Amino acid sequence: MTFLFGLMAQSIQMLLVLALAPLLIGLLRKLKARLLRREGPPIIQPWRDLLRLLRKEVVLAENASWLYRAAPYLIFAMTWVAASLVPTFATGLMFSWSADLIAIIALLGSARFFLALAGMDIGTSFGGIGSSREAMFGSLAEPATIMIVFTVSFIAGTTQLSEIAAYMVANLELRASVGMALVALLIVAVAENGRVPVDNPATHLELTMVHEAMVLEYSGRYLALIEIAAALKLLLYISLIACVFFPVGLASHDAGPKAMAIGLGAYVLKLAIGGGMLALFETSRAKMRVFRVPDFLGAGLMLGLLATLLVFVTRSL
C-alpha cells in the first residue's frame, strides 16, 4: 500500500514538473512583456507551441546522423529524470535516493554533452559556435555548482537533497557561506539556462546566441523536446534553490495528503516568485559579451570556493 502510494507520489511529481515547466516559461514571458508595458502571450502559450511542434513534420539535414535523431529524446529524458528527482512539494520521495545532488548535476551534464554533440552533427558553423561556447560555460558552471554542493553538504553533512532540505528546515541558521552559496547558485542558474545576461533566449542574432545556435537545425518534435527540456532545466534550478535555501512548506514523504497539498501550494508559489524575480532581473540587465561570461562564471566559482572555505570559519566541523 505504502509502496503504491510512494510510487504514485513519485509519478505525480514527474508529471507535475513536466506540466509546470512550460507554464513557468509562459509566466516568465508574460511578466517580461508586462514589465515592458506589452500585453504578452497567455501563460499557456508555450504548451500550445509545443503541441503544434509535436504535430509538425520534421525536416532533417541530409547528413544528419542517428545521433542527431536520438539526442533530443536523450536530452529530454535526462533532464526530466533530473528534474523529477529534486524535491518539489515533498521530500524523500520513493526514488529520490537513487541520485543525490552530485548525480543530478552530472545528469544535467550528460544532457549538455548530447546537446553539444547534436549541435555539431550537421557540420554548420553556427552549431559549432554554440557547442564550443556551451562547453566552455559548462566547464566553468559545473565546478561552481560542485562548490555549492560542497558548502551545502559540509553544513548538512549529506548530499541527499531530501536530507539537506530536512536539515535546513530543522535548524534554520544564517551563515555567510550559505548566502554566498545562494548567490553563486543564482549565477550558475542564470548561466546554465542561457538567460540574460549570459544568453538571450529570444534572439536569433547568430553571434549572441549559445543555446539557440546549437538547436538551430532542429524542427518539429525534436525542437519541441529540446524546448521542453530547457524549460524543465529552468524549473529544476528554481526548485533546487527553493528546496535548499527556502525549504518552507515541504511535506515529508510519509505525510498525509493534506501536508502534500500544502507543499504543492507552497511549491507553486515559490515557482511564481522565482519566475517573477528572474523576469525582473532579465528586463533590468543587458546581455554581456560572450568573453565576459567566463568572468561572470568565474565570480560564481570563486564565491562557491569562498563559501566552502568559510564553512570552516563559521563553524568548526
Added chain:
Amino acid sequence: MELLTIDIAHLLAGALVLASFMLLYQDRLSGLINIYTLHAVILSLSVAWQAYYQNAPHLYVTAGIAAVFKALIIPFSLRRIIKRLRIHRTVEVVGGVGVTMLIGIFLVALSLVVMLPATAAADPLAREDIAFALAIVLLGLLMMVTRRNAVSQIIGFMSLENGLILAAAGANGMPLVVEISVAFSILIAFIVIGIFLFRIRERFDNVDLLELDRVRGGR
C-alpha cells in the same frame, strides 16, 4: 770510515739533484744531452757506491747498465737523431726559468718533508737517498711539464727514471733491481727509437693546436 761512505753517497745523490737542476736550467739541446750524460755517469757512480756499501754484487750490473747504456749509447744516438732532425742547434724558449727553479726548490723541500718523517725507521743512508730520489723524480716530471721540445721532454723522463734507479739501488737489498733497470732501459730504448721513427720534431704531438682542434673536434 762509516761516515765517509755515507758522505760520499750523499755527495753523489746531491750531485744528481744538482744535475737535475742544471737540466731544468739548460735550454740548448746539445747542452741538455751533455748534462744528461753527466747525470747518467753520476747515477752509475752512486749505484756502484751503493753496491760496494751494501756489498750487493748485482747492483754492479745495474751500475754497468747505467754507465754503458745511459752514459754512452743513449747520448750518442740522441745526438745523431737531433742531427738527422736538424734540431741540434735549436735553442728552445724556456718560459721563466726563475719560476721553474723556485718550483724545483719547492719540490725538493716537499720531497724532504714527505720522506724524512716517513723513513724515520730506515737506516740514514737509505732515507736521505730515497728523499733525493723523490726530488729527482719530481724534478724530472717538472721538466717534462715545462719543456715543449720532444727531446728535452725525453731527457726529463730519463732523469726521472734515473731517480727511480737511484731509489731502487738505495733500498737496502732490494731484489729484482737488475730486472727493473733492464726493463726500464728497454722502455727508454723504445722511446728513443720512437722519436726517431715518428720523426717528432717539435713536440710529442707534432701538429699545432688549431689543427688538433680541427681533427679532434668531431671525436
Added chain:
Amino acid sequence: MSSDLFLVSNAVVGIPAVAAIALALEPKYRRSAIINLCASGVTFLFALALLIVEPEHSGYLFVDDLNIVFVVLSTFIGFTTSVYSASYIEHEIETGRLTSTNVRFYHAMYQSLMCAMNLALLASNIGLMWVAIEVATLTTVLMVGIYRTPHALEAAWKYFILGSVGIALALFGTILIYMAAEPILGQGYDAMVWTTLMQQAPQFNPRMLNVAFVFLMLGYGTKVGLAPMHAWLPDAHAEGPTPISAVLSGLLLNVALYAVLRFKMLLTANAAAITPGPLMITLGLASLIMAAFMLYRRGDIKRLFAYSSIEHMGIIAFAFGMGGPLANFAGLLHMTMHSLTKSAIFFSVGHIAQVKGTQKIADIRGLTQSQPALGWSLVAGVVAIIGLPPLGLFMSEFLVVSSTFARQPLLAIPLVFGLLLAFGALLLRLTGMAFGEPSHDEGEVKASMLPVYAHLSLVLLAGIYLPSHLVTWFQNVARLLG
C-alpha cells in the same frame, strides 16, 4: 723448486709465451690465427684448471681467490677475442689495411700481451707484477700504433708517454712499499711477496705506506684510466685494431685495477695508515662524471665506448672505495660484467665500422634495419652497459647505488647524477645509430657473431641467475677486500 715447473699456473703464463715465439716465426696469417686461437683456448682451459687444483704457491707465482677471478676472466676474454680477431683480421687483410707482416707481428704481440697480463695477475711479488705490467704496456703500445696512420701513431705515442710516466710512478711506489716492509721483513725477497706483506702489514711504517699508496694509486690509476690520468685511453681505444680495444677495455684496465686493489688491501690491513677509500671514491666519481659529460660530444663510435669504459672504471673504483661486503661484491660483479659487455660491444662495433667504412657516428644510421644482427647486438650491448635489466650490470649498479644511498646519501647523489648523464648520452647515440633511415654500407663482412652472443648471453644469465659457487666465491673475495 723443480716441481714448480709442472704447476698449472706456470702453464697459464708459459703457454702464451711459447705461442708468442711460435707466432713470431709463422708467416701465414690464417695458420697463425688458428694457433693464436688454440693457444688462448688452452690457456683458458688451464686457467679453469686452476679452480680445481688446490691453491699453489711457487717461487714467483701464486694463486688465491682474488687473482683467480681476474685470471679466469682475462683468459676467457682473451680466448673469445682471439676467435673474433680471426675474422676481423681477415677482413683487414682483404681490405689491405694490414699487411701479413703486420699481422704476424700483431699475433705475436697478442700472445705476449696475454702472457704479460697473466704474469701480472699471478705474480707473487710486487716487483715482478710491475715488470709484467710494464711489458703489457709496451706490447699494447705497439699494437695501438699498428695501422701507422698519423692518428694511430699519435695515439700510440700519447699512450706510450703517459703510460711510461704512470709506470714510473708505480715503480717508485713499489720501492717505497719495499722500504716500508724491509725493516720488518728484513732485506731481500720476502719484503716483496704478497703473502708475507699481507701478514706483516700492521707493523709497517704507516707514513711510508701513505706516500707509497699515493704513487701507486696515480701510477696504476693511469693504467686503469681514472681521471685525470685517463687521457691515453680514448685515443688508444679508437686508433688501434678493434680486438685490441676489446682487450684493453676488457682486460688491461682490470689488471691495473687488480694491482690497485692489492695495495688497497695492504693499506687497509694497516690501521695507522690513511684509509684508501676516500681517494678511490674521489677519483671514481671524478672519472664517472667527467666521462659522462664527455660522452655527449663524441663523434667517433670507438671513442664513445672508450669513454664509457672510463665511466665504468669510475663506478668500480667508487664501489671498491666504499668497501664493505655489498659494495665490494658489487664492484667485482660490475667489473666482470663490464669486461664481458664492453668487449662484446667492441666486437660488434668493429664489424660495424668495417661495414660502414667509418667510425663516425654521424655516418652510422639505421643499423637494425640494414644489419639486423650487428644492430640488435649493439642495442643489446648498449642496453646492458647503461645498466638496464635483465642484464648483469643492473644487478651491480643496483647494489652499488642502493647500498651507497643507505650509507652515504650525499655520495649517492653525484653517483646517480653521473649514471643518468651517461645513460642519456649513450641512449641518444644509440637511437641515432641503431634506428632511423639506414645509411649505405661500404661492404659486407663475414661477421663472427659467436663471441658477441657468448658474452651477451653470459651477461644476461648473470643478470637473472648467479650460480651459488660464484656467489660464495665472490663473497670470499669481497671479505678479502674488506
Added chain:
Amino acid sequence: MPLYLALTCVSALLAVSVYAIVDRQNRAISRNVYRLCLGLCGALFLAAVMPRGAHVVSAALPLGLPWIGMHFRIDVLSAFFLAVVNLGGAAASAYAIGYGAHEKEPMRVLPFYAAFIAGMNAVVLADDAFTFLVAWEFMSLASWALVLTHHHEEENRHAGFVYLLMASFGGFALLMAFGVLGGVGGAYDFATIRESTKEGWKTGLVLALALVGMGSKAGLAPLHIWLPLAHPAAPSHVSALMSGVMTKVAVYGFIRVVFDLLGPPAFWWSIEPMSFGAASALVGVLFATIQSDLKKLLAYSTIENIGVIFIALGLALAFKANGMALPAALAFTAALFHVFNHSLFKSLLFFGAGAVLHGSGERSIERLGGLIHSMPKTAFLFLGGCVAIAALPPLNGFASEWLVFQAILLSPALPQWTIKLLVPAVGVALALSAALGAGCYIRAYGVAFLGRPRSEAARAAHDPDRWSLGTMAVLLTLCLIAGLLPSLLIDTISPVARDFVGDRMPTQAELSWLSIAPIAESRSSYNGLLVFVFILFSAYSARWVIHRFGSARSRRGPAWDCGYIVRSPTTQYTGSSFAQPIRRTLGVMAFSVRERLDMPAPGDMRPARLTVEIKDRIYDYLYAPLTRAVASCATGLNVLSLLTIQQYLSLVFAALVFLLILVAI
C-alpha cells in the same frame, strides 16, 4: 596454486616472445603470437580471480640477488592489479589479432609485446625490491622498443629517447628509495622491509622518491612530458596498454610502497600526492582540450585521470593517518575503482583511435569529420567511451568520480587545518578537470566523428575487422556494467581496502535496488541502474507518445544554417576553433598561447589565416634549462679531449704534488 599458475604464464609469455623471434618467417606469426598472448592473459586473469587457499600466497625462486632470491607474492592488492593488467592485456591482444595484421614490420612489435605484458605482470607479482625493479625496468625497456616500432619518424625516435631517459630517472629514484628501505644490510625483500622500523626523515625521503619514481611512470605532472610523446608513438594496441595498464602498474607500485612497506602514515604524507594529483588533473585536461592529434589527446587525458587517482590516494592517506578508517576505505576504494574504470575506457578509446587511424590513415581530428557515417560501428563504440571517460552518468567514469567526491565531502572531519583547507581546493581542481574533460571529449568526438568529412580519407574511411570491433564492444559492455552495478566492484575491492587502510566500505550488494551508499544511505547514495532505467523509460515513453499522438513523419533537406549556402566542409567549426574559448580563458595561465591572425584587407583575395602556438610552460621552465645546462657543461668539458700530452702530464703532475702535500701534512 594461483601464484604458480601466474608465474608459469609469465614465463610462457617470455617464451612467446622468443618464439616470435625464432619463427619470424612464418606468415601467420603475428596472429599466433596475439592468440597466445590472449590465452595467457586470460589464464593470468583467472589466476588473479581464482580463490586463493591462503589469504596471501608467496614463493621464492633461487634467482636474482643470490642471498635473497626472487620473491613472488599474491595478496589482495596484487590480485586486483593482476586482474586489471590482464584484462587490459587480453583486450589489447584480442584487438591486435585483427589490428596487428596491418603492421608492416611485425618483428619490431611481437617479441617486445609479449615481453612487455610479462614485465607488467612480474612487477605486480614481485615481492622484493630487486625483482620489483628488474621487472619495472624490463617493462620500460620492452615498451621503449615498442615506442620505436615506427622508428623512421624522427619524432618517434625522440619520443623513445625521452621516454627511456625519464623511465630510468624514475628507476633510479625508486632504487634509492629501496636503498633506504633495505638499509645498510641490504635486506631487500618486502617482508623484512615491512617489519623494519623507519625513522621520520627516512619515511619522508622514501615518500618523495616513491612519488618521483612511480609518478614519472604514471605521468604525474611535472614528470609527464614523456607520456604524450611516447604513448601515441607506439601502435594503437600498445598505446592502449601503456596508457590504460602500465600507468596503473605505477599506481600499484605507489600503493605498495606507501600504503604497505612504509608503515603507518603521517598526515603530511597526503599533501604531496594530493597537490601533484590536482596539478596533473588540470594540466592533463587542459592540454588534452587543445590537442588536435587524437592519440596525443588521449594520452593527455590519461595524465588527468592519473591525477584523479592520486588525489583519491592522497585523501586515503590523510584519513588513514588520522585513524578514520571508513573514509579512508572510501577514498581508497574510489581510487582503485577509478583505476579499473580508466583501464577499461582508455583502452576502448585508444582502440577506437587505432581503428580511425587504420580506417582513414589520419590522426589529426582537423582532417577527419563525419566518421559517424563512414565507420558507424566504431563511432557508436567511441561515443560510449567518451561518455564513460567524461564522467557522465550512467556510465562507470561517473561512478568512480562520484565516490571520490564523496570522500572529499568527508574531509571536514580531518583535524589538520592544512589538509582541511587543501581538500576543497583540490576538489575545485577535480570538478574543473571533470567538466573540462567533458568539453574535451565533446570536441574530440564532435570534430572527428560528427559533421561533414574534411578530407577524402575521412570520407573513404571504413570500420575495422570483427576482432577489433568485438573487443571494443566487450569493453563498452564492461563499462556499462561497472557503471550500472558499481556495487559489485566496490565489494570486490573492499577486501583490499580492509588490508591496506584498515577498514572496508559497508557491503553494497545488500542495499535495496542494487544502489551504492558509501557511508550511509541518509548521507549519499547513487543508483546507476535505476537512473539508466528511468532515462530509457522516459525516452521511450516520450517517443511512443509522440509517434502515437504527434507525428512520426520526417523528410530530408539541405541544412538550414541560417540561410548560408556555402556547402564546403571547410565552413565547419574546426577543432582549434572549438578550443578557442578555453584557450582564451584558461590558456593564458596554463600554457602560454600566442594567437596571430593575419586578416587580408577588404578586396584582397588571399585567405585569412590564424596561427596558434602553444608552449608547455613546464617544459620551458623545467626541462629546457636542464638540457641547456648539460649541453653547455659538455661543451665546456670537451676541452679536456683537446689538450696536448704536455698538458695532460701537467694534470698528472698537479695531482701528484697535491696528494703529496696532503700526505705530508
